[in-house]
Structure formats: structure tokens, C-alpha cells
Amino acid sequence: MNDLHGKRIVLGLTGGIACYKAAELCRSLVKAGAQVQVVMTEAAAQFITPVTLQALSGHPVYTSQWDAREGNNMAHINLSREADAIVIAPASADFMAKLIHGKADELLSLMCLARPLQTVPLILAPAMNREMWAHPATQRNVAQLKADGAHVLDVGQGDQACGETGDGRMLEADEIVEELLAFWTPQVLKGQQVLITAGPTYEAIDPVRGITNLSSGKMGFAIARAARHAGAEVTLVAGPVSLPTPRGIKRIDVRSALQMNDAVQGLAGHASVFIAAAAVADWRPAAAADHKIKKDGSGDAPDMKFVENPDILAQVAHSERAQKRQLFCVGFAAESHDLLALATAKRARKGVPLLVGNIGPSTFGQDDNALLLVDAQGAKELPRDTKTKLAQDLIQDIAQRLSKH
Ligand code: C5P
Numbered sequence: 001m002n003d004l005h006g007k008r009i010v011l012g013l014t015g016g017i018a019c020y021k022a023a024e025l026c027r028s029l030v031k032a033g034a035q036v037q038v039v040m041t042e043a044a045a046q047f048i049t050p051v052t053l054q055a056l057s058g059h060p061v062y063t064s065q066w067d068a069r070e071g072n073n074m075a076h077i078n079l080s081r082e083a084d085a086i087v088i089a090p091a092s093a094d095f096m097a098k099l100i101h102g103k104a105d106e107l108l109s110l111m112c113l114a115r116p117l118q119t120v121p122l123i124l125a126p127a128m129n130r131e132m133w134a135h136p137a138t139q140r141n142v143a144q145l146k147a148d149g150a151h152v153l154d155v156g157q158g159d160q161a162c163g164e165t166g167d168g169r170m171l172e173a174d175e176i177v178e179e180l181l182a183f184w185t186p187q188v189l190k191g192q193q194v195l196i197t198a199g200p201t202y203e204a205i206d207p208v209r210g211i212t213n214l215s216s217g218k219m220g221f222a223i224a225r226a227a228r229h230a231g232a233e234v235t236l237v238a239g240p241v242s243l244p245t246p247r248g249i250k251r252i253d254v255r256s257a258l259q260m261n262d263a264v265q266g267l268a269g270h271a272s273v274f275i276a277a278a279a280v281a282d283w284r285p286a287a288a289a290d291h292k293i294k295k296d297g298s299g300d301a302p303d304m305k306f307v308e309n310p311d312i313l314a315q316v317a318h319s320e321r322a323q324k325r326q327l328f329c330v331g332f333a334a335e336s337h338d339l340l341a342l343a344t345a346k347r348a349r350k351g352v353p354l355l356v357g358n359i360g361p362s363t364f365g366q367d368d369n370a371l372l373l374v375d376a377q378g379a380k381e382l383p384r385d386t387k388t389k390l391a392q393d394l395i396q397d398i399a400q401r402l403s404k405h
Pocket of ligand 1: 197257276277278279280281282309310311312313314330331332333334346
């Protein structure tokens with residue numbers, strides 16, 4: 001998915017061991033569709049060669065303000081004017097200290113100073129030893145950079161090249177790409193608390209067997225990611241799936257419908273949007289056996305009794321908060337046929353303003369889907385596309401509904 005398609009990014013590297021991650025970042029940006037122009041300080045070139053970055057970006061790297069390749073000899077102007085952003089990764093403590101004073105004694109800092117403030121955002125991914133990061137001077141500089149309009153990303157936590165452990169690592173390449181995607185997404189859900197369920201549930205029969213379904217959780221996870229990119233605070237209650245947690249999202253893992261219900265009912269009181277994308281089992285065994293159920297030699301299958309699970313969505317949709325329109329509820333319907341009729345009936349039964357229908361067998365486990373959005377007025381199709389794209393479109397649609405809710 002070319003999420004950064006057409007974006008022109010000047011990728012600046014300053015001195016630090018995290019330069020090795022900048023190679024991966026450059027590759028990820030290009031893979032995501034961006035055009036990348038690399039500029040390196042002299043110190044950065046001590047850690048990684050311009051040859052590597054040239055090969056990965058597909059363009060010659062600039063390291064000097066005296067580079068004679070520019071006709072007017074003004075690389076600091078020419079390189080930044082067409083950029084959608086200057087991304088400094090890694091941003092060293094020293095480089096940030098220079099920026100706050102407007103120093104411009106080499107190409108990269110000169111370019112940052114000369115950038116058009118209103119149209120070319122400056123995004124920094126700091127990287128340094130934990131003591132350097134915690135130092136009041138660095139923290140003061142970060143605060144000043146933010147006040148001057150720069151977008152300073154968080155640092156990661158963990159083992160450092162120096163052997164110490166703590167805050168100050170540069171974010172990983174995929175985390176920086178996530179931050180850039182969020183940076184360029186219209187913040188239509190800013191201030192919203194979005195609660196999402198995703199994946200299947202697992203209803204135990206005995207300690208080794210259970211009943212579940214083929215939901216992979218991919219659609220719900222894509223929605224969580226799109227909501228976070230759009231500025232929401234997102235909590236994801238996930239059934240048993242093996243998907244990584246999207247960046248910036250609070251995830252609560254559950255197994256059974258009862259556990260999912262407990263988690264959701266506890267969180268719904270703080271949410272402003274609830275999206276029930278999980279494929280919750282309708283029934284569970286009345287009692288899970290303590291020991292594995294064995295064949296008894298009679299040839300008869302065990303006599304199993306089932307009880308109905310609570311309808312999580314219907315309960316939330318009928319809560320006082322939802323009735324007072326402080327909480328906007330969205331349901332899902334995974335059907336095998338007659339999508340429009342079944343989704344329309346389900347919307348009424350669940351008491352939700354929006355119900356999203358999809359054909360379960362043609363989407364479970366896959367990376368694409370097609371959605372049918374059913375509301376009181378009728379239905380609208382979101383034709384087959386990647387779950388990433390459909391999730392973005394669904395979030396846009398929900399944001400519009402919220403403004404009229
Ligand atoms: O009734 P059905 O399972 O078809 O309804 C699907 C919708 O209801 C989905 O949004 C699903 O997450 C939600 N649901 C629920 N609790 C249940 C069953 C379904 O929240 N016990």
C-alpha cells in the first residue's frame with residue numbers, strides 16, 4: 001500500500017549510531033511511495049556512508065553546502081522548496097541545540113533555517129544516550145523546538161549502543177513511518193475516545209478444546225490504526241489473534257465473549273465512539289469441563305448444552321450514554337448471503353445508527369474486503385479494496401456522522 005505516495009521527503013541524518021536505522025527508514029519511505037532526498041552531516045557520514053543512502057533513495061546524497069552540482073550553488077534553498085517535509089532521523093542532541101539557536105554552519109542546519117516555515121514541516125526523531133536525553137538542556141531544547149513549530153517525535157525505550165538501558169533510542173523505521181502517516185492524516189477524530197472490538201472469541205469446551213470462528217481481526221485492527229491516525233485515542237479489545245498492536249493504541253487481550261463483555265462494559269463509559277468489529281460467538285458451552293472430555297467407548301458424542309452470550313453491542317447501544325448521544329455505536333454484520341436485507345434488519349435489532357455489512361467467507365483472514373454501510377436512510381457501498389483503505393474511508397464516514405450526531 002503506497003500510503004506516502006507522491007510525498008517528497010528530505011531525509012536528514014545527523015551523527016549517531018541510530019544512523020543504521022535511517023537506512024531502513026529510507027527504504028521504508030521509498031517502499032511506501034515517497035520520493036526521498038537524503039542530506040547528511042559530516043558526523044552522520046562517520047556512521048554510515050552516503051553510498052548506502054544513495055542506493056536506497058535512488059538519488060545522490062548531499063553532504064555539503066558547497067556542492068557544485070546545484071546550478072546556483074544554493075542546495076539549502078533548492079532542496080527544501082519542493083519538500084512536503086524535512087525529516088531529521090536521527091536528530092542528535094547537538095543538532096537540536098544548533099537548531100534552537102538558528103545556527104547554520106553546514107548544509108542540513110542551513111536548510112532547516114531556510115525552509116519556508118508555513119509550508120515545509122520539520123519532523124525530528126531524536127536519538128541519544130539516556131542521560132543526554134534526560135538532561136535539562138536537551139529537554140529545554142525539545143520544548144523550544146516544539147514552540148518554534150517543529151514536530152518532535154517520542155524516543156523509544158530499551159537497550160542502548162553504549163550498554164545502558166533507558167529512554168533515548170530512535171524510534172524504529174516502521175514506527176517513524178506510522179508517525180508520518182498520522183502526521184499527514186486529517187485529524188477528523190481529534191478529541192474522540194474510540195473503543196473497538198476485533199477478532200473472534202474462543203469459548204472453551206474443556207481445557208484443550210473450544211469453539212471459535214475464522215475472523216482474523218484484520219479489519220478491526222485496520223480500523224483501530226486508521227482511527228489513531230485520524231487523531232483519536234484508541235482502545236482495542238482483541239480476541240485471540242496473532243496480529244501486532246498498531247502503534248499508539250491501548251490493547252486489551254481477551255479470549256471469551258464474557259471476558260470481552262467485561263472489558264467493553266468497563267470502558268464504554270469513557271468512550272465517544274464504539275465500533276464492534278469482533279465476531280463474537282453467539283453461544284458458549286453451558287459449563288467448560290475441568291478435564292479433557294474423553295471418548296467413553298459408547299460411540300456417542302457427548303451431550304453438550306449451550307447458553308447464549310451477552311450481546312455486547314446491543315447492551316452498549318442501549319446504555320444511557322448511547323441513548324443520550326454521548327456515544328456513537330457502529331455494529332458489524334458478517335453474513336454469507338442477502339447482505340442488504342440482513343444488515344438492515346440487524347441494524348434495527350441492535351439499535352445502532354450505523355451497521356457495516358460484509359460477506360464473512362470472502363473476507364475472513366484476507367487483506368481486502370468490501371463494505372456495505374447501512375443507516376436509517378439506506379445503504380452505501382465501499383467497493384472491494386484493502387482493509388487499510390476501507391478502514392480509512394470508514395473512519396472518514398464516521399467522523400462526518402459524528403459532526404451531525
Ligand atoms: O448478532 P451478530 O453476531 O450477527 O451481530 C454482529 C454485531 O454484533 C457485530 O458488531 C458484533 O461485534 C456484535 N456482537 C456483540 N456481541 C455478541 C454478538 C455480536 O457485540 N454477543
